[in-house]
Amino acid sequence: MELEKFIDGCRGEMTALLSELVKCKSVRAEQGSGMPFGKEAKRALDVMLSKAEELGFSVKNVDGYCGCVDYLPDEADGIKLGILAHLDVVPEGEGWTMPAFELSEKDGKFYGRGVTDDKGPAVAALYALYAVKSLGIKLKSGVRLIFGTDEENGSSDIEYYLTKEKMPPMTFTPDAQYPLINCEKGMVRVEFSLPFPSGAIKSISGGQVINAVPSSARAVVNAEFSEKIKAAVSEHKNIVTEQQGDELVINFNGISAHASTPEGGINAVTGLLNALSKIDLSGQNEAINALCKLFPFGETNGASLRLDICDEISGGLTEVLSIIETKDEQLCCKMDIRFPICSSKQQIHERLSAAFEPYGISIISYTGVEPHYTDSDSELVKALLSVYEEFYGKKAECIAIGGGTYVHEIDGGVAFGPEHDGTDYKIHGADEFLPINEFTENAVIFAKSMIKLCAQEEDSQ
Numbered sequence: 001m002e003l004e005k006f007i008d009g010c011r012g013e014m015t016a017l018l019s020e021l022v023k024c025k026s027v028r029a030e031q032g033s034g035m036p037f038g039k040e041a042k043r044a045l046d047v048m049l050s051k052a053e054e055l056g057f058s059v060k061n062v063d064g065y066c067g068c069v070d071y072l073p074d075e076a077d078g079i080k081l082g083i084l085a086h087l088d089v090v091p092e093g094e095g096w097t098m099p100a101f102e103l104s105e106k107d108g109k110f111y112g113r114g115v116t117d118d119k120g121p122a123v124a125a126l127y128a129l130y131a132v133k134s135l136g137i138k139l140k141s142g143v144r145l146i147f148g149t150d151e152e153n154g155s156s157d158i159e160y161y162l163t164k165e166k167m168p169p170m171t172f173t174p175d176a177q178y179p180l181i182n183c184e185k186g187m188v189r190v191e192f193s194l195p196f197p198s199g200a201i202k203s204i205s206g207g208q209v210i211n212a213v214p215s216s217a218r219a220v221v222n223a224e225f226s227e228k229i230k231a232a233v234s235e236h237k238n239i240v241t242e243q244q245g246d247e248l249v250i251n252f253n254g255i256s257a258h259a260s261t262p263e264g265g266i267n268a269v270t271g272l273l274n275a276l277s278k279i280d281l282s283g284q285n286e287a288i289n290a291l292c293k294l295f296p297f298g299e300t301n302g303a304s305l306r307l308d309i310c311d312e313i314s315g316g317l318t319e320v321l322s323i324i325e326t327k328d329e330q331l332c333c334k335m336d337i338r339f340p341i342c343s344s345k346q347q348i349h350e351r352l353s354a355a356f357e358p359y360g361i362s363i364i365s366y367t368g369v370e371p372h373y374t375d376s377d378s379e380l381v382k383a384l385l386s387v388y389e390e391f392y393g394k395k396a397e398c399i400a401i402g403g404g405t406y407v408h409e410i411d412g413g414v415a416f417g418p419e420h421d422g423t424d425y426k427i428h429g430a431d432e433f434l435p436i437n438e439f440t441e442n443a444v445i446f447a448k449s450m451i452k453l454c455a456q457e458e459d460s461q
């Protein structure tokens with residue numbers, strides 16, 4: 001109770017700090033000396049670190065990439081717990097009804113870019129630490145807060161940090177969702193091509209980004225074939241044809257979804273290929289049929305590529321053929337694969353090569369990251385889940401996801417908060433918000449986590 005009361009008493013100060021941080025337009029920008037991600041990211045980091053210093057903590061600026069705030073009382077045996085949050089944000093985009101770079105308050109919510117992702121949780125972490133210090137809770141191990149400034153563009157901040165500083169043995173990031181994510185699938189991105197001689201189809205194109213189910217794809221038909229092909233596809237419920245001069249354009253309309261959860265989408269590229277495979281394309285059927293065999297419309301588990309790998313902790317592999325285009329008598333494709341922790345980049349590469357080989361498909365590029373997993377029986381996971389369960393009075397279990405969080409490359413790391421299931425906080429969208437009660441609630445939960453993991457026995461109640 002004392003803890004809740006203390007943090008509630010800090011609400012005004014916390015809000016003032018959040019407001020100052022939201023005013024920093026910390027979108028990645030041109031670098032300068034001491035500001036690897038631009039001047040606004042630097043400003044956000046300076047604001048945070050000077051407030052932490054003012055609250056009595058020792059701080060360190062890791063060359064503008066990250067900032068550290070330590071609480072390591074003399075009697076403590078070293079840093080044990082890290083909380084990792086980021087102060088950079090994505091651009092505002094369009095459609096805001098509130099100012100994007102000013103903190104506004106309406107109907108019990110804070111609005112502004114970054115209030116949930118991830119400036120609000122960063123402020124909550126600082127005041128959680130301040131509460132622990134101010135209430136004189138004795139720690140037997142120390143806590144380090146790490147504030148990064150490049151999460152949204154590939155986390156090069158963490159890469160740099162690791163060349164200069166150690167990560168605490170246990171680290172959580174409040175940059176995803178509750179209750180807790182301890183398993184993140186591996187990811188690979190593959191580019192490949194196959195011969196596509198000239199014939200009925202002049203060009204095929206579809207998909208814009210590699211990490212999404214493509215929502216639209218189109219084929220342009222050479223004039224001499226347009227009547228025949230129009231007749232063959234005109235009844236299809238996802239297809240709209242359009243006459244442009246003497247060429248026919250076939251548009252397939254699908255539904256987009258994130259590549260980590262492709263089951264919810266309708267893949268326009270494989271849908272279009274499937275429709276085309278049923279027509280005589282005058283020499284082009286071989287390539288189309290090969291793709292249809294390997295990537296059947298509606299399949300997302302990679303079964304036809306012999307990639308349907310699954311384990312109990314992470315669930316099944318997912319794959320998306322996300323981009324296609326014709327270039328120099330080739331069909332050039334890109335795909336995204338999320339694979340379970342029982343597999344590896346190497347194994348996926350071997351299986352994919354074997355599946356492609358009979359069709360003369362060559363892999364042009366292959367990149368990715370291995371899966372991330374922190375044992376659900378680890379001290380960190382058990383402690384955080386019990387804090388969550390005690391606070392909300394409901395049972396909590398670990399979550400496995402297909403995407404990657406800020407701790408993907410950090411051994412022993414997990415994601416813990418800030419989003420609750422059932423609420424769309426509009427992170428990365430217009431009118432991003434944070435319910436005001438969750439702002440301080442997060443601080444209480446983080447403080448309880450510090451106490452559970454780092455306090456001396458008599459204070460751990």
Ligand SMILES: [Zn+2]
Nearest residue numbers: 117118151175
């Ligand atoms: Zn984030």
